[in-house]
Amino acid sequence: MTTTDLRVDEGYAPGTGGVQVYWRSLGEGGTPLVVVHGGFGVVEAFGDVLDRLATGRRVVAVELQGHGRTADVDRLFSWDVLADDVAALVRSLDLGAADLMGHSLGDGVCLRAAIRHPEVVRRLVVVSAPCRRDGWFPEVLAGMGQVGSAGFEMMRQTPMYAAYAAVAPDPDGFPVLMDKTGALLRTPYDWTEEVRGITAPVLLAYGDADSVPPAHAAEFYALLGGGLRDAGWDGSGRSASRLAVLPGRTHYDVFSSPELAGVVDGFLG
Template identity: 35%
Template sequence: MEIKTAFKSGYSEVNGLNMYYEIYGQGDPIVLIHGGGSTIQTSFEKVIPLFAKNRKVIAVELQAHGRTNDRNQDSSFEQDADDVFALLRDLNIHKADFFGFSNGGTTVLQITIRHPEIVRKIVLGSALAKRNGVPDWFWDFMEQAKLENMPEQLKTAYKQVAPNPEALQTMHDRDAKRMVHFKDIPDENIRSVKAPTLIIIGDKDIILPEHALEMHRQIANSELAIIPGGHGEYIGEITTLDSNFRESTLVVPLIEKFLDKKQD
């Protein structure tokens, strides 16, 4: 029988949003930021209990995702970064580690660029910083994005938790539009990242190995890990799960070793 990890949840009024969060465990804080089209659970359900054994885990849902409402304006990674920063201030968190997956990784990068004072260490899971970081077909796919092509697991998960399940279309459209108009993060911004950084991708990821390597070279205090598997398989993201799933394949020990390592 699966044992559920106890948590507390709440909402915070942040920049015109009623932003949802969950807090698990005790200890040094780590903030988890989900991928596009996702909820806290679809990205992180498998890893939260592991992180929560030793840390305070703060997981959030961004604009139009899951239980957080839409503010009736386009989504941006910069705005998401500012929203997370404001939420943490509301929760009296002044310094934290951050782990973002996929779009959440791009948001973590923006938090580190825009609000470095709140960042201790960051983990970028399958994060995109440049348009050439994914194959050309990705942009064609986004141009043609339709709700019916969204993974069923993500649609079901949204409907299970959203106050208004009909707003699924809004979430989809916000995410698709943001990616269609995605602009490269300038090199000087990436190089400005001083926080110790762990970059993770799968060897069959949407993110190209060359892109992860370029980020690793641009972020002076960074490490790079390429893990066997697809996009999010290394954290048990919901669309990657099958009967062969084993907790032992998750990268939590790798991340914890990085976070616990003393800096020179």
């Protein structure tokens, strides 16, 4: 099935604090899957991943505050505020208990949404992110420390900025977004105890050459009740959550990998 065969809808949904969140959906039926991009992303950055996932369900891709078609507003730019926006969108579109899937920065948003608004989340897919800030490799944290408008001239030459400028209501707002994103990425967090309390089944997916070491992925999985004992010959001791480590994949290509779509499909059912 191709995009031309799928139903396509788009619009804006009210978030919190006056933001109007842009969304685009593909497909129909099944339990809706809400997909949240990484830092500086737009809907188009998902490539054909949305098509693959939408063959048997409705997939709703969103653009967070200040990203793409979603205009920036003068309010706090935090994990919890962005998570509240996603929960508000689920309610506004009357999606019921939806599945959530994020990548990188979008993972933090989806994870916080599952913690703060469990009633709107049936299943959660976390692709390539830790549950505490020091779960990133040190060199990744060092790079996050440099994110800000001082690097705008370099970013101006990238496809990421070109995709933003093509659709943003204020194409000159990218340096502000860089500063807000940099401040968010430098904010300490440790959601370990809250992760233990998540009741929705969770799929953790990483590349084997990711920005998060496999040791942290295993630790994260254990917080969800996974990998703590042998499942038994009949699998009865298996956790409701899952861990996938995709060979040959990195933080920068795992989200668009064809094998990820298959793993996600199998988990969401």
